[in-house]
Amino acid sequence: MTTIPSRLARPxxxxxxxxxxxxxxxxxxxxWYRSAPEICALYALNVSPNTVRAAIRQQFExxxxxxxxxxxxxxxxxxxxxxxxxxxxxxQEPHIMGILLKxxxxxxxxxxxxxxxxxxxxxxxxxAS
Numbered sequence: 001m002t003t004i005p006s007r008l009a010r011p012x013x014x015x016x017x018x019x020x021x022x023x024x025x026x027x028x029x030x031x032w033y034r035s036a037p038e039i040c041a042l043y044a045l046n047v048s049p050n051t052v053r054a055a056i057r058q059q060f061e062x063x064x065x066x067x068x069x070x071x072x073x074x075x076x077x078x079x080x081x082x083x084x085x086x087x088x089x090x091x092q093e094p095h096i097m098g099i100l101l102k103x104x105x106x107x108x109x110x111x112x113x114x115x116x117x118x119x120x121x122x123x124x125x126x127x128a129s
Contacts, residue, residue, distance in 0.1 A: 010080060014073060021072055025060075028079050032056045035087060043093045055100050 015021035033056060036049040045052070066072055082099075085091050 012077060015069070015076075018069070021069060021076070024076050025072070028076060028083065029056070029060050031083055032079075035083075039086060039096065042087075042089055043091075043096050045093070045096065052100065059100070 015024060033053055036052040036056065039045070039052055040047065040049050063072075063075055066075070086096065
């Protein structure tokens with residue numbers, strides 16, 4: 001497959017209003033959702049497109065509570081960048097499986113457990129394990 005980097009490129013624009021921002025979030029979600037079968041085919045994943053769609057939905061719902069327009073803009077730009085990298089095959093299968101399909105949930109630890117280990121690992125979350 002030939003990679004055309006500009007195929008999915010979009011200009012980095014700032015939203016004019018909350019409604020325009022909501023439109024851009026829905027547009028990004030729609031792009032990810034519709035490309036789930038293609039992602040499974042490109043990366044030869046052993047999961048169904050429905051599993052990928054559920055993971056995509058979970059990622060978007062994790063940020064549903066955000067209200068700060070600057071944070072939302074940053075997430076839109078990062079999501080668009082990740083979408084372009086995924087669809088142009090610039091990611092490897094471990095990236096897809098680690099970032100998209102495995103939840104980034106770490107067990108809660110008490111202060112004493114953190115202290116005894118000697119470092120604060122909660123500040124650093126690995127991209128893929």
